[in-house]
Amino acid sequence: MKPKQFQKIVSEVRDQSFTEEVQKLRGGENILDCIQCGVCSGSCPARFAMDFSPMQIIKMIHLGMRDQVLSSSTIWICASCYTCATRCPRGIDIPMFMSALKNIAIKNGFASDDEIKPKFHKSFTEIIRKYGRMHEPELKMKLMRKSDLRELYQNAVLAFRLWRKGKVKLLAPRMDQLSHISEIFEDLLEKQEEEASK
């Protein structure tokens, strides 16, 4: 892209309030310290699958490119492996603000419920609310696209392999103090949702 073209795009999409919004997030406080050295992108083991590299995402945040950042695949592909943050010479906690960006993307409708990653987050949270602990078969069932025969077949093969090795626990986990978990969720999730709907 020529610099002129780039400038035009930037001036069209720039939303300075987004930069400020990210600076208020945990992990985003020092995002302006980034020197664009590229260490994060060069170290990232999942870069090959992302549309923008971590370094580009940061520049896009500086430039206030809100919609592009929130609809990028990068924020969902980041595996929170902490290679980048461990090496970043400016001490930026990249996976931490990626997490926070997911939250903003969900709240603002950038991540639809049908997309697998947001759906994973939602289903995971629901299961923990229900049992207090993970129940893997139920998570898998919630996420499976039942119309995709190939996927159904592959999942059946995997399930059989795991079952033969005693790795499938069909019975849901049980906690006697499940009421604790319900209370934590009521305290935090519902309150948050109430506030959001106001």
Add this chain to the structure above:
Amino acid sequence: MKYAFFPGCAVHASAKEYGMSCKAISKVLGIELIEIPEWNCCGSIDAIYAHNPVLSISLSARNLSLAEKMGTDVITLCSACFFTLSRANKLMHEDPKLKGQVDNVLGNLKLNYNGEIKVRHFLDVLLNDVGLEKISENVKVPLKELRVAPYYGCLLVRPPEIANFDEPEHPTSMDKLMEVLGATNVNYLDKTRCCGASLIVTKERIALEMTKNLLLTAKNAEADCIVTACPMCHFNLDAMQKDVESTFDVDINLPVLYITQVIGIAFGLNVKELGLNRNCVSPMKLLSKLKI
């Protein structure tokens, strides 16, 4: 040596052999692990955290408060639980406002957390509390013929402000353990490269590609097996190895053992007790090489 033990969800389900072998070697080494009664999900690295950080931290804090009542540090087997619980601990220390929010939630459950305990990985305990000397004293079957690729992955050794018992770029704790057992560590590059486990449910193809690269570098270094200390890595490298082979049309067949299983083998414990029959890629060839 007595500790509060946080097994985590995987050790109760797909990673039972990790828990079994951990128990077996702990008995030999005189480590007493007391499971935290009524523990809950660690809080998740990202799935719940991204939704609602305070919710995730409160889930962590409930576990920490139960452990604190037991009067000891918390020991985990899973790198992800290790990270999540430690992160909660750290954030609560640093951020009084957050601590206040969490205190309110815990207060409703008649619990409280003073922040007096540490979260530690079992590998740290083996190395720094038990010590290499004691471990070497218990070796009955030196693993002379065995070439191993110790795999650290991500959150066991990173980020350094959280995982601080080893070096983040060139960790050596597992290598040292393998040496005292008599095994040879192969030289390979991807020791700390993320295996992609957190993407395996949702972005399978990407995760498989990350796993493939890793399996192949270990294989090309002529390792007999990979050794890991995390149930997430293990699931990806072991249970998904068949899918890696079929997706990319490669032949790998590389056993992946838990560090606790390898130690157990060297201690002369039996195959069943260590859950070695539960690994998806069969380690039997490797055991016959060791004449077990």
